Each structure stands twice: as structure tokens, then as C-alpha cells.
Amino acid sequence: MPEGDTVLQTAKRLHGALAGQELTRSDLRVPRFATADLSGRGVLEVAARGKHLLTRVEGGLTLHSHLRMDGAWRVFAQGERWRGGPAHQIRAILSTATHTAVGYRLPVLELLRTEDEERAVGHLGPDxxxxxxDPDLALRNLLAAPAxxxxxALLDQRNLxxxxxxxxxELCFMARATPWLPVGELPPRTAALLVTTAKQLLEANxxxxxxxxxxAVRPRTGTGPAPRPRRPVDDLWVYxxxxxxxxxxxxxxxxxEQDARPTYWCPHCQTGPAPHS
Known part of the structure; x- marks a missing residue:
């Protein structure tokens, strides 16, 4: 499932291609909204809310989408060949005079009134x-179920x-705790630092x-030896x-596995319970 920074990058690409332009084509390939036509409406903005994408158009409408595990939005210049999957995986097409945005394998795609967006994203914790x-609210949410x-707890989007x-x-490694440690057993300072670090990591990326x-490898300064080049394998601590x-x-x-997701940890650096593997 894409992380929040990836979803924000997608929102920025869609916004750059569509915002401020009129839609010349709109094709929503889901049964409930198959007859909806946004053609002729201007795109106001594309925004990210956590892992959700909100494409707001004139007339008070929002196209809400979520990528989940393998959904994707691709942006193409007019005349460019579409790449992202076979045609039967396309769930949405939004075109302007200059670009076309194609949504592949989107598990969530709905058209709603902009004033009703909270119905789709109101359950989310601080973004x-x-x-x-709001770091204080995020921390309270995270610790609300100590066991x-x-x-x-970190993956629960209702928390943060x-x-x-x-x-x-990566955050569990940085906190020196296994992902199976009851969240209430984190030292208070570590828990607060975890929330701060999460924001710093997503902002940096x-x-x-x-x-x-x-x-990060620091740029070379002075006349000393150049730093060792970063290898891609060293970009992440444990994942x-x-x-x-x-x-x-x-x-x-x-x-x-934790909650059906592959989970990585160092048995020496991280303390707490862990499955045998």
C-alpha cells in the first residue's frame, strides 16, 4: 500500500496536469458512476488527505479515490501512449486539452459532493x-489502546x-521496539519522539x-576524501x-507477517515480543 508521501506526490502530479483546466473527457468505469460526466467542468485542485486523493471540480463535486495495494494514477501528454496496465484495469479517465490522467486498478472510486468529503475522510487521524x-492528538490516538x-497502531489511519x-x-526500528510491543509499553519520551520522527521522515521524502x-549522504566540502557513495540497499534501515x-x-x-503484511526488524536492536521465524 502506498505511503502518504507517495500519495502526496501523486496528488501533485495530478494537480499539475489538471488544475485550472477544463475537462474534455470524463470516463468513470465503475457501475455506480458509469453515467456521470464531468466534461466541461474545470478542475479546481487535486489534494491528498492521508492516503486518499480528492479531485475537486467546478459545481461542488469531488472525485474521491484510494490506491490501496496496487492502484495507480498515471499522467500522459496528449498523444502519448498510455502505460500502466491493460485496458480492462482502467477505472477512470480524466482529460484536458493537454493531458490525460488514467486511474488503473482503483479499488475506491466515488463521486461525491465536496461538502460531503468528510464522509469519506472524516475518520482519519491527523495528516x-x-x-x-496535530502531534498531541496523534500521540493520544496512538496510545489510546495501550495493549x-x-x-x-502505527498503520491505523484513524490514529495518524x-x-x-x-x-x-522503519519507525519501529528507530524507536528500538519490535512491531509487536504493546504500544503502551513505550517510554513516554520515545512515544512522543516516534510521532515527531514520523512527520520528519514523510516530509523529507x-x-x-x-x-x-x-x-542522507552529505555533500562533499573542503578537500577531504569524498564520502562513500550511497548504495540503494542502504536507503532503508530494515524494510x-x-x-x-x-x-x-x-x-x-x-x-x-503482521496483520498479513511482511514486517522486518532487528532482533538485537529492537526489544519486545516477536514471532519465531
């Missing part, structure tokens, strides 16, 4: 990349919106083509590094 970010495993499975694993959670040495201590990283 890590949104203007209404809940930390990894599950924008964390996906990659950030879940919101415009990057490649997500990095480990320390995707099963059986490879931990970047901090060298212990092989372990993996197991």
Missing part, C-alpha cells in the same frame, strides 16, 4: 503531511494518517523519487532487508 497536523501492538508498511517497520530513511546484516549492529534482519 502527517497535511496543514492540520495494541505498536505496528498495528499517512504511515504505510515501510514506515511502520515527499519530493524524493527514492525513499530514504537512513542518514526489505531480510537475512541481511542490520546497518547498525550487523545482526541478520528478520521478517514475519
Amino acid at each position: 502527517l503531511l497535511g496543514p492540520g497536523w 495494541r501492538p505498536l505496528g498495528e 494518517a499517512g504511515i504505510g508498511n515501510i514506515y511502520k517497520c 515527499q519530493d524524493r523519487p527514492v525513499r530514504i530513511t537512513t542518514a 526489505g532487508r531480510a537475512h541481511r546484516p542490520c546497518l547498525r549492529c550487523g545482526t541478520p534482519v528478520r521478517t514475519a
